[in-house]
Amino acid sequence: MTIRKRLFISFSLILLIVAFIIGVFFYTIYNLNSINSQQNHRYDQLIRVEKLKEFNNSYSWIVFNIITDFDKIEIVNERIKKADKLFENLSKQKNEIIDNSESEKEKKNLILIFRDFEIMQKLIKEKLYNLVLNKSGDFTVFNVSFEQINVDTQKLLEEEIKYLQDKLNQTQNKREDFLDTIKLELVVLFIVLFLLSFVISSKIITEIKEKLHRLNQGVLQLFKNDEETIKVNIGENNELREITKNLNSYLEKQSDIIHSREELLRNISHELKTPIAKGKFMVQKIEKKDNSQIIKDINTIFYDIEKLTNKLLEREKLNFAVLKMKKFKSSSLILESLSKLSIEDESKVTVNIKDDFNIDGDFYYLTIVLKNLIDNAMKYAKEFPIVIESKNDQVYIKNIADELSNDLIYYIQPFTREPNQQQGHGLGLNIVSKILELHKFDLKYKYKNSYNIFIVSFK
Incomplete structure (x- = not known):
C-alpha cells in the first residue's frame, strides 16, 4: 500500500472520529434543548397549579365574606358574581392545564381538583346563597361541607405541586448527568x-525512515560498486519506489548520453578522416610539384577541419550552458545575426520587420540560432534575395530552394544532410535545435510557393 493511500485512510479515519465528535456535539445540543423544553414545560405547569391554589384561597375568602355579611344582600351578590368570574376563569384554564399533564396519575389528580372546584362553586351558588336568602344564620353544616372540600382540594394541589417539583428536580438531575456523560465521552474521544x-x-514515519535508509544504502552501493542503476528493494506500491524508478530512469538516460557522446566521438573521427586524408594527399602532391592551387585547397581543407572543430565545441558547450536571460527586440537579434555572417552583398538579403516584438532569452545563443539558419538559407538558395521576416512573435527565414526530402526531425540529428549535399557537416540545425530546446522555443519548417521556410517561434 502506498504512503499516500495510508495517509488517506488514516486521514479518513481521523475525519470520521472528528465527524463523530461533531455529531456528539449536535446530539448534545439537541438533547439539552429537549431537556430545557421539558424543564420549561414543567415549570409553566407548576405556575399554573400554583395559581389554582390562589383560586382555592379566593373561594375560601368569598365564603368568609358572604357569611360575615349575609344580611347585606348587595355584598353577597357581589361576592357571588366574583365567584362566578373565578369559576369562568377556571373553566378556561381547565383544558390547558389537564392537557399539559405528563402522566395519567397527574391527569387524574388534576381532574379531581377541578371536580372539587365545581363542587365548591355549586355549594356557594346554591346552598350558601339559599341560606343567605332564608336568613337563618346557621351556616354550621355548610361550613363543615365547604371546609372539607376546600381542605381536600388544598391537599390535592399540594400533592400536584410536590409532584411537579420532583419532576423539575429529576429534569435538572438528568441534565447534569447528561452533561457529565457527554464530557466524559468527549474526553475519551479526544484521547482516542x-x-x-x-x-x-509514528508508523508512517518509521516506514518512511526505513525505506529512506534502504534508498540511501542503494545510492552508496551505486557509487561504491560503480553500478549503472540503484539496486535496492524498496517494496511494492509506494512513492519511494517511484522515486527510485525515476532515479534509475535518469541514470539510464545519463548512461545513454555517455554512449551518445562516445558515438559522437566516433562520428567525429570518421568525419575528420576525409579532410585529413585529403590533406595528406595534397601534401604528397606538393612534394612532387609546386602548385598554388594545391596549397589553396589544403588551406580550404584545414579551414574546414577548424570549422568542424569549432562547431563540435559549440555543440558540446550546450550540454553545460547556463542561459543569461534578458529582454531585447527581434530587430536587434536579426541585425546582430547578420553582422556575424559578414555578408558582402547586402542585396542578397531582404529584412522585413512587420512586428518588432520583445524576446526574453539569451541574446548570444539566440544569435547563433538565426546565424545558422540564415547561413543555411544563403548556402542552398537557388535565387536571391533570401527573406527574413519578423511578425506575431515569430521570425521567418525563407529561401527559394528544393524542398527537403525528409522531415525536420531528421536534419536536427548530428551529421545528417541531404544525400546530394556536399557542403557543411550536418551540425548547424542540431545546434539550433539544442539552443531552442534550452529556451523552450520551437523550430518549424514548411515548403510553400517554391520557398523553404524555417520558422522560429518565441511564444
Whole structure:
C-alpha cells in the first residue's frame, strides 16, 4: 500500500472520529434543548397549579365574606358574581392545564381538583346563597361541607405541586448527568483521536525512515560498486519506489548520453578522416610539384577541419550552458545575426520587420540560432534575395530552394544532410535545435510557393 493511500485512510479515519465528535456535539445540543423544553414545560405547569391554589384561597375568602355579611344582600351578590368570574376563569384554564399533564396519575389528580372546584362553586351558588336568602344564620353544616372540600382540594394541589417539583428536580438531575456523560465521552474521544493520530503518524514515519535508509544504502552501493542503476528493494506500491524508478530512469538516460557522446566521438573521427586524408594527399602532391592551387585547397581543407572543430565545441558547450536571460527586440537579434555572417552583398538579403516584438532569452545563443539558419538559407538558395521576416512573435527565414526530402526531425540529428549535399557537416540545425530546446522555443519548417521556410517561434 502506498504512503499516500495510508495517509488517506488514516486521514479518513481521523475525519470520521472528528465527524463523530461533531455529531456528539449536535446530539448534545439537541438533547439539552429537549431537556430545557421539558424543564420549561414543567415549570409553566407548576405556575399554573400554583395559581389554582390562589383560586382555592379566593373561594375560601368569598365564603368568609358572604357569611360575615349575609344580611347585606348587595355584598353577597357581589361576592357571588366574583365567584362566578373565578369559576369562568377556571373553566378556561381547565383544558390547558389537564392537557399539559405528563402522566395519567397527574391527569387524574388534576381532574379531581377541578371536580372539587365545581363542587365548591355549586355549594356557594346554591346552598350558601339559599341560606343567605332564608336568613337563618346557621351556616354550621355548610361550613363543615365547604371546609372539607376546600381542605381536600388544598391537599390535592399540594400533592400536584410536590409532584411537579420532583419532576423539575429529576429534569435538572438528568441534565447534569447528561452533561457529565457527554464530557466524559468527549474526553475519551479526544484521547482516542490523539493516540490514533500518534500511532498512525509514528508508523508512517518509521516506514518512511526505513525505506529512506534502504534508498540511501542503494545510492552508496551505486557509487561504491560503480553500478549503472540503484539496486535496492524498496517494496511494492509506494512513492519511494517511484522515486527510485525515476532515479534509475535518469541514470539510464545519463548512461545513454555517455554512449551518445562516445558515438559522437566516433562520428567525429570518421568525419575528420576525409579532410585529413585529403590533406595528406595534397601534401604528397606538393612534394612532387609546386602548385598554388594545391596549397589553396589544403588551406580550404584545414579551414574546414577548424570549422568542424569549432562547431563540435559549440555543440558540446550546450550540454553545460547556463542561459543569461534578458529582454531585447527581434530587430536587434536579426541585425546582430547578420553582422556575424559578414555578408558582402547586402542585396542578397531582404529584412522585413512587420512586428518588432520583445524576446526574453539569451541574446548570444539566440544569435547563433538565426546565424545558422540564415547561413543555411544563403548556402542552398537557388535565387536571391533570401527573406527574413519578423511578425506575431515569430521570425521567418525563407529561401527559394528544393524542398527537403525528409522531415525536420531528421536534419536536427548530428551529421545528417541531404544525400546530394556536399557542403557543411550536418551540425548547424542540431545546434539550433539544442539552443531552442534550452529556451523552450520551437523550430518549424514548411515548403510553400517554391520557398523553404524555417520558422522560429518565441511564444
